[in-house]
Amino acid sequence: MLKLLGAYGSPFVRKVKIVLDEKGLKYDHEQVVPFPPSAEYRKVSPLGKIPAFMDGDQALADSSIICAYLERTHPAPALYPANPYEYGRALWFEEYGDGGLAPIVGGKMFFNRIIGPRIMKKPFDEALYRQAVERDLPPMLDYLESEVSGDYLVGGVFTIGDIGIATQFVNYRLAGGALDRSRWPRLAAYVERIHARPTFQAAIAIEEKIFGGARG
Numbered sequence: 279m280l281k282l283l284g285a286y287g288s289p290f291v292r293k294v295k296i297v298l299d300e301k302g303l304k305y306d307h308e309q310v311v312p313f314p315p316s317a318e319y320r321k322v323s324p325l326g327k328i329p330a331f332m333d334g335d336q337a338l339a340d341s342s343i344i345c346a347y348l349e350r351t352h353p354a355p356a357l358y359p360a361n362p363y364e365y366g367r368a369l370w371f372e373e374y375g376d377g378g379l380a381p382i383v384g385g386k387m388f389f390n391r392i393i394g395p396r397i398m399k400k401p402f403d404e405a406l407y408r409q410a411v412e413r414d415l416p417p418m419l420d421y422l423e424s425e426v427s428g429d430y431l432v433g434g435v436f437t438i439g440d441i442g443i444a445t446q447f448v449n450y451r452l453a454g455g456a457l458d459r460s461r462w463p464r465l466a467a468y469v470e471r472i473h474a475r476p477t478f479q480a481a482i483a484i485e486e487k488i489f490g491g492a493r494g
Contacts, residue, residue, distance in 0.1 A: 280305035283319070284328030285312075286485050287393060287452070289384055289445040290341035290376070291329040296441050297345045299477040301352050313397065342372060345438055357438045364433040371431050371439030378418055379446040386410035387453040392489050411455065419462050426464040429471060436475075444472040448482055452489045 282298065282305055284291030298305050310319055315326030323330035323339035330337060331344040333351070338344050349358050359365045387410050394400035422443065425431060431439045447455075447469045457466040472478060 279332075279334070281332040282307045283310045283322065283330040283332070285309050286488055287388070287449070288328050289380055289449050290327075292448060292481055292485075293341045293375075293441055293445045294329050294331065294344050294348075295481060296445065296477050297348050297357060297438070299480070300357060300436075300441075301348065301355065303348070303352060311397070342376065345372075345441075349438075357436070357441070359433050359435070359437060361433065364437075367432045368437040368439035371425075371437075372442030374422075375442035375446045379415075379443070379450075382410050382414045382418065383446050383450045383453070383455070386414065387455060388449040391453050407453075416461075419457070419465060422468075423462045423465045426468045429468075431468075436472075440472055444469060444478060447473070448478070448485065451482075452485060 280298070280303060282291065282294055284294075284307075286292075286309070295307065310328055310330070312319065312323075312326055312328050315323065319330070320326055322332065322337040325339065327339065329341055329344060330339045331347075332338075333347075338347055345357070349356070359368055386406050390403055390406055390410075395402050428434055430436050431443065447457075451473075457469065459466045473482060
């Protein structure tokens, strides 16, 4: 049996969940909150981060590794392009989400506004949030606006690159962010289109029930 370990609200847990759902796989989702990670959890995720993943008695950690594994073990529908350059581009956009957007949208916005106050009992740092929205994020969004030219980011098909980018915008949305359509019209339409997929709609509906109320 496949098992996803990790908490709602994590863009990385959500990324794996979307891959599993897009591939139509049956799995259990065990909620794991790593604040701090238990010794038992570190047996499957040595760095203590979420998500981790079990395929029977085989364990993997890190969302990108888990998604790549799922593509090899369940290749249809394909979420990684066959063309070498497009494959690289899809991985690039996944990394742009993981390494570029996540520290801003996840750390300075979502964690700061939602997880810190609700779970860690840390006060909301409004100055940090504004810094993210007004200084850090706009150049990142400008780049994405320049890269969106069709329905998807790479090769005209839905890929891991789209999942890696769109999962970050769920946290952006949950943290009260809203894309300025006058500045980023293509990006706003793109995010709306990807979030309208049934897999994303289902994930967003669950998480809005849990974390809703941060808008504005």
